[in-house]
Amino acid sequence: MYILIGGGGQVGFYLTKGLLDQGHEVLLLERDARRAERLKDELGSAVIRGDACEARVLQKAGCERADLVIAVTGDDEDNLVLCQVAKQRFNVHMTIARVNNPRNDAIFKQLGIDVTVSPTRNILNLIEWQIPHHTLVPLITLNRAGLNLVEVTVPPDSEANGRTIHALNLPRSVNIALVTRGEENITPSGDTLLQGEDHLFALTTTDGEQAMRALILGESDAEQ
């Protein structure tokens, strides 16, 4: 693939190295002259000095033949504009933007960015995952499918404790793919009897998530 990366900070640097190692054709764009020079020392011709948000620079970098543009500068607005210009002006098929403020995640998607990566959001999710709270934790978003992979731990006082999956009457949009109980992995069916502290992994839509919160965690609409 031909990949353009905007932003020569730590993330951009290691991303370029990693992708070059994988055999892709990569060009890293860095605006600051001194930083660009240092990057060139390490990465050679894979680095161009220029502002990736400027159409002229993207043109010089061959943006119209890029398969993928990744924006990893430290500023959300720069990442947004880079991806939008790449898509709108150069018809790049796929754009990935780093999002620093988790609030901008949804906004970016609404403004046409294909994939967003929010380090803050990821760490927040990891923390929720590590601490045994009884909450619903989103793990991965599958954009194309419009689904989230989520994890829920069944609280001991849950309605779900002692009931089969079938009896829970979850909507069809909830697909419980795996139940782990202690060390045990269970491939669930409708007859699987749930217990407190079971970890459920489900592929679901946003509506399905709400149903899971209500039926398994007992969260009312107000709490969600």
Add this chain to the structure above:
Amino acid sequence: MKIIILGCGRVGATLANMLSKSNHEVVIIDQNGEAFDRLGDDFNGQTIIGDGTDEDILKRAGIETADAFAAVTNGDNRNIMSAQIVKHIFNVSNVVCRIYDPIRQETYNRLGLKSISPTTVGAKLMMKEIVDPDANGRSAIGSLATGASASTAPATAAAAPAASATAASATPVAPRR
């Protein structure tokens, strides 16, 4: 009208003062509190310190009931991002932003964003002055700068239509009230 302005630099402050004097309800946002020193003593709008790309700040400024929004920070990308948030998330229809880079402006024009490029406008006015100055010595730039209109100053009547024609051809300009 209720107007929210993002950026209290020279343009933002001037715009805020002008709108306030015309009795519009103005709220102006800037990340730096000292920027509000540029506002006139008779500015009777509201000031808010904060990041105009942050939904909470925009809500606090009253974006949900705003009639218009102008993004005039000194960063093109910040202006572009906030303008899109206001347009697409808060559904304000009258949104204008300043985009210095003419190429970026063209891209966002195609995406339906109204913008003004001082780069393009300035260059065109300069060019008019250099290549085709007014025979009476009145400058197109002069009449725009003083805000003189064709109706009030007969001597600048010849220059004023030229100035407005140039400005109109530069970019889609927000309609004056």
